[in-house]
Amino acid sequence: MRMYDIVIRGGTVIDPEGGLVTVANVAARDGVIVRVTREEIPPCESAEFIDATGKVVSPGFIDIHAHVDGYEYSARCMALQGVTTTIGGNCGISPFPIGAFLDEIDAKGFPINQGMFVGHSFMLREKVGAVNRYAPATRDQIAQMCDLAEQALSEGALGISFGLEYSPGTSWEEIVRLARVAARYGKLVAVHARADGWGGPGAFREAIRITEETGAPLQVSHVAYMVGMGMMAEGLSVLDDAVERGLDVTADSGLYHAFATFVGSAVFDDWPQKYGASFEDLTIATGSHAGARCDRDLFYRLREEEPEAVVVAFVGREDEIPQALSRPYMMVSSDGGVGSPKPGTGHPQDAGTFPKLFSRYVREEGRLTLLEAVRRVTALPAKRLGLVTKGTIRPGADADIVVFDPKRIKDRSDYPGFGVPDVPPDGIEYVVVNGVLVVDRGHIVEGARPGRSVRRQNSIWEYPPDDSTRPF
Ligand SMILES: [Zn+2]
Missing domain, CATH: 2.30.40.10 (Urease, subunit C, domain 1)
Structure with a gap:
């Protein structure tokens, strides 16, 4: 039987x-x-x-920071690397409304489970007409964004994401008012900080002020891509200090030293001076020039004609990644799926992040025990997101x-x-x-x-929280 x-x-x-x-x-x-x-x-x-x-x-791996966002091919790549739940809507980039997006996942099915943040810097700003990324939103626009964020959270969004580096004009008022909406329900605020490289540690300090001022649990996104350019020790000491003070702060990091993002984004406004790099330190990852090495002409042409093309920037230091992994609050995330890459294109994180954790950092270098590595990609993100039936192998999960x-x-x-x-x-x-x-x-x-949508209901935060998202 x-x-x-x-x-x-x-x-x-x-x-x-x-x-x-x-x-x-x-x-x-x-x-x-x-x-x-x-x-x-x-x-x-x-x-x-x-x-x-x-x-x-x-337990299946939970990728707390990715950009799969309903894109089938990237979801397949994720499944092949052991991911069973992908969390999207990161860096301020999400669909809207979140409820309709998640309903469609449930109606059509999906290779893996999909949870979402609602994104500020691209989506909420666009929805209320705050389209100049170098200008702050008006008081009115902020109020409207708060209403839209509230709607998204009530439809099951797991938190609010910011991509502050992509909308440098974002005001402190804008951040805090939105973060208070997430704080009310004890839902995460995920922050791609305002600056990377030399500005990264200071930008982490700004992110931590969000939780200091609102109580919102904070997730500092893809740490190696923000400070893994020679500033890892400084960046981590900012996070360590917040964790030691008992603030509700955790972080995630990828395992690669070259980040990938849109060539037309504000990240590249002062390229290559910002990093002391050259145009040739960029490789094109998606779009009509996928696979090509960049040069000055191509860089400016793509910025103009194909701003959505994703480029990989070789400005990081691989030897700094183990420092990030040494912190018990550091989850491993892929950042994968950015730009919805076609087969044969993209970034190696799209297919290799989680196997690399276990091959290189557990088996070859012994930086983490097998149990600890599993925790960083299962129980830790599950708890952080308030997903009580995930990240564990036990009856009822x-x-x-x-x-x-x-x-x-x-x-x-x-x-x-x-x-x-x-x-x-x-x-x-x-x-x-x-x-x-x-x-x-x-x-x-x-x-x-x-795969199904992963949602979390709104319940007003009370102490002690009924389904604590605190990982420690
Ligand atoms: Zn990001």
């Missing part, structure tokens, strides 16, 4: 919530984990039966699971011009989303769309 939809047998189950690393069988039914046991489960009792002997059975080979796991994607940005990794063998296989022996299961 079939009692289960899927059974994963004999793997090393890792549950960072309970500090558990042990061999067990995991069984799921109707999208939910129903048993974690050492009792043998006969194959005939399950529709799908996976032998995971010698493999790691981890959502059946979002990744099975990988700790000896073989390895990213294979590389920067455009150096390799293929979206080549899938080795060693991610099975990925289960809501109890359904989406990756089987390392390959996408065509047509599998068990």
Whole structure:
């Protein structure tokens, strides 16, 4: 008799919530984990039966900072690297209304689960006509943005995101009034800080003032891309100080030293002086010149004619990434999917971030234990987002699971011009989303769309919070 939809047998189950690393069988039914046991489960009792002997059975990875945002191809790349839940609407870039966007995910299905922030710097500003990125919004526009943000949160958005570097004119008033809306419900404010490079540590200080002034829980976004250009120690000391003072601050970082964003954005207003770089330090990642090395002519032409093209900027220092990882409040995020890359284009983070964490920083360099690395990409982001049924393997949790080979796991994607940005990794063998296989022996299961929207209801923040988002 079939009692289960899927059974994963004999793997090393890792549950960072309970500090558990042990061999067990995991069984799921109707999208939910129903048993974690050492009792043998006969194959005939399950529709799908996976032998995971010698493999790691981890909660599916939760990517707290990405730009997949409903784009199918990027979601497939994410599934292939073990991500079962992607959080979008970051850096101030989101669709609107959030409720309709999430309804469509549920109606059509999606390879993985999708949660959203509502984005200030592009979307809310555009909605209220604050389109000059170098000018502050008016009082009226701020009031309207607060109403729209409130609507998005009530429709299930997980927080409000800012991309302050993209809208340098954003006033403090604008930030604080919006952050108060998120604070009211204990929902996250995710901040792509106002400046990177030399200005990064100071911009982190501004971000921390948001939580000091409003109480909103703060997520400092993609740390390596803001201060991993020689300022990592200074940037981290700003965050350390906030955490030590007990402020509600966490952060995430990618594992690559070259960031990717739109060539027409304000980030490149004073390129290349800002970084002491050259035009040739840019590679084109998406659009009609994908794969090309930049030069002065192409840079100005793209800024004019194809501002949405994504470029990769080689201005960071790879040796600073382990410093970011050394902080217990640091989640690992991909920033993947930016610019909705076509197959064969994009940034290696789109396909390689999570395997790279386990191959390079756990197996090869021993910077993190396996349990701690799993925690940073499962329990920690789940708790931070208030997703109580995710990031854990225990009865009652959502059946979002990744099975990988700790000896073989390895990213294979590389920067455009150096390799293929979206080549899938080795060693991610099975990925289960809501109890359904989406990756089987390392390959996408065509047509599998068990992913659902991830929403969180509004409830007014009270102390102690009923579903604390505090990770510590
Ligand atoms: Zn960003």
